[in-house]
Amino acid sequence: MAAGTAALALAACAPVARxxxxxxxxxTPTCGCCTAWVDHMRAAGFExxxxxxxxxxATRRTEGVPDALASCHTALIGGYVLEGHVPAEDVRRLLAERPDALGLAVPAxxxxxxxxxxxxxxxxxxxxLLILKGGGTRVFARHG
Structure with missing residues (x-):
């Protein structure tokens, strides 16, 4: 019983994946809306x-973002790419669900x-939009 209690205590102290x-x-240096998006993400707890x-x-090409989805900024988080003004709530969902995809985009x-x-x-x-590995997309979330 002591061994079981010790194992349980050890498991409780183990780091939790988050x-x-x-x-x-x-x-780009002159984009004010990109700065506002960064502020939104920081306010939501992202660093x-x-x-x-x-x-x-070149960054978009390296990350596999199709030209049709290009926006004013590109971000990387947790192995995913974010293109454009993706809401923080969608990023949290992406990181929680971990779909087999390149990332998310809000074009235009x-x-x-x-x-x-x-x-x-x-x-x-x-x-x-969820950016699929073949370059296609599917709707991930709707807003407004």
Whole structure:
């Protein structure tokens, strides 16, 4: 019984696996909406490290992001790529579910998405797309 109690106590002290909060963000130096998206992610508890690049096309190509999904910034987290104004809630879900995919994209910078908030509150409905390994997509979440 003592051995069982000791094993239980040891298991209780073992580190618990948790989703990564470390986010590597690649953006151009002049993009204000990208900075606003980084602020959204930091407010949601993510630790963002920002690298400014004049051109993001090489980063996107390396990560397998199709040109049709390209947006104003690219981020990496937990083995996934994030393209565009992906909401923090979708990133949390991605990291929890761990689908066999490249990552998430919100193409076209929709109004009302994180970082694209409008002073008058206008919001466009938009979809967060799951980027599949073959380059295709499927809807991951709908917003607005």
């Amino acid at each position: 989703a990564s909060t470390e986010l590597a963000v690649y953006k 963002a490290r920002v690298t400014e690049l004049a051109d993001l096309s 910078m929709p109004l009302g998405s994180p970082g694209m908030e409008m002073p008058d509150g206008r919001k466009d409905p938009y979809e967060t």
